[in-house]
Amino acid sequence: MIIDFEYQPLLEDYKKNGDMLLGSILKILENSGNKHSDAAGDAILEGSSNGKAWVLTDWLIDVIIYPKYGDKIVARTWSEPVNNLFICTRDFEMYCNGELSVKGTTKWILLDLNTNRPCKITQEIINKYQPEDKHTYEDSKLPKLVLPESFSRETPIAIRRLDIDFNDHVHNLTYLDYALEGLPEEVFENRNFKKLRISYKMAVKSGEAIVCKYAENEGRHICCIYGKGGDLKTQIEFD
Template sequence: MFVEFNYQPVLEDYNKDGSLKIESVLKILENSGNAHSDKAGDSILDRSQKKLAWVLTDWKIKIDEYPKYGDKIVAKTWSQSVTQIFNVSRDFEFYCNGKICITGTTRWVVLDLTTGRPCKIEKDLIAKYEPEDKSVFEEVKLAKIPAVQEFSFEKEIQTRRSDIDFNDHVHNLTYLDYAMEVLPEQVYNAHDFSLLRITYKSPVKAGEKITAKYAFAEDSHIVYIFGGDGELKTQLQFVQ
């Protein structure tokens, strides 16, 4: 099942130069996935109330061109067939005025919110999504984000109440906001990322103080986000 999601951006979705923010790109793709879940009869909120949740583990987004203010935006999404019993992939095509300008993929697990452990993804659940035999990237396994031992800059960030989603964790898109706070000023202001990778290791919970650390490695801007106990929570990679 291919699902198309028409999005009408608002002013806050844009940078000063009129280009769509990368944060808004992810928001639009996420909302297209939610539209697919609703169409499949798998309400995200209903699932959360049953103490089960689709949990995102990875993003890979390739940006060929950023939409500009006034462009027509459509996101297309679909689920792939399950090849492993504990995770599934969702792919995206992002259209600007009818032309593909961004492609992406995500990896998901079903988490038992009571035990905190992944659950086997049942065939009848996947069948609701009517998987498609199509992938936007050739690689089956996503490349790991470069390992970093030494960082050039770090910043402590206090989580806010508004950062927490209906699963009682920091919402997955908020980690990108945290990473933006530690990027060098000239990198942040350039708005020219061609590739974004995010890997979620462990959720940040309400009231937790985190530390975002930055390094430049392997021609990439790398951000690691650590919890108050020093545990690695999320890794992000930005390629210009």
Template sequence: MPGKKYTEEHKVVYFETNVTGRLNIGNLVDLCMLVSTDQSSKLGISTEKLDLMGYGWIVSQNIIDVKRLPVDHEKIKITTQAESYNRYFCYRDFMMEDEQGEEIVKMHTVFCLMDKEKRKIARIKDEIVGPYEGDYTTKVERLAVPPVLKPEEAEITKKYRVRFMDIDSNQHVNNIHYFDWMLDTLPEEFLRTHEVKQFNIVYKNEVRSGEVVDSLTHFDEERLESIHEIRVGDKVSCTAKVEWQELK
């Protein structure tokens, strides 16, 4: 059976939205991560406790399915549940509901435990995941991954310098900035008239303070699809495939 559920309410505020008045996709992910962190604290596995053990959670993949994005001033409920885990990966689901109880967003996330000193993935420890009551499995989920973006296929490229403010307590770029760097490459008029339908993003390598990233994009407006890649030099840091839908 899947693990314990945990729910928090949230009222969307203007600085979490874009010019369309809808919740930014990066802020959406951050809100979900906050609910996950709060559940961990209530279960006695706080970020501070993990830090004392020399560990921290990192995300390796998010798959976000959107019926519609919440809007400014809207009250929503965010529920999270640890589904299962194996030796190196933890799988967790997030659901957003509107005031009528309708599910408007769902996100499936893959977490890894990082050894902060070695900067490497660590084996999952029972004392860390036990309180969530997720199922143990020997299987590794075979999730869809974004297609490889060849340099010649990228019609749009922008550069961004990583600032001190972009770095979080895990000493690498906070995931929200990958969404900003990727979507900032798309035409403004398109972003004003469309929203995400599905966002499949995979994190591959850390980005550090002071580095310069290249955001590469292949945009197919006719198919309502964009392919993204974040690079530091020749190193791929993050990839994504985004399916879009017209705003209603």
């Protein structure tokens, strides 16, 4: 099953130069995935209330060209065939005025909220999503992220109540905001990233103290979100 989601952008989705914000691109792709879940009869909120929830573990995004203010935006998504009953892959494409502008992929697990452990993805669930033999990347393995040996900058992050989603932890797109906040000023002001890689390690919950640590390595900007005890929560790499 392939889902096309036509999005009507808002002014808040753009930078002052007219380029769409990276966070808005991810938001649109995420919403197209939600449309797919609804069409498959696997409503996200309903599943969460029944004790199971889809949890995002990884993003990989390539921006071919940033959509501009006024462009017609259509997001396309589908699920790949499931080869591992504990992990599934959702792919994305975004079209700007009919031209491919963004491509990406994500990895998901189905989490038992009572045990906080992944559970098997049943054939019944797989059949609902009607996987497509179609891939945005030839290699299904995502690029491995390497932790920097040291960091040049640390930014304490205040978690707002509005950052917490229906699963009672920080929403996955909010970590991107935290990482952008941790970038040096000149990097943030001149940002025009073409590739984004996110790996979620541990959920951040309300009341936690976290810090964003930054390092630059061969032109790549690496932001790591750490908890108070030094545990890595999320690693984000901009290129």
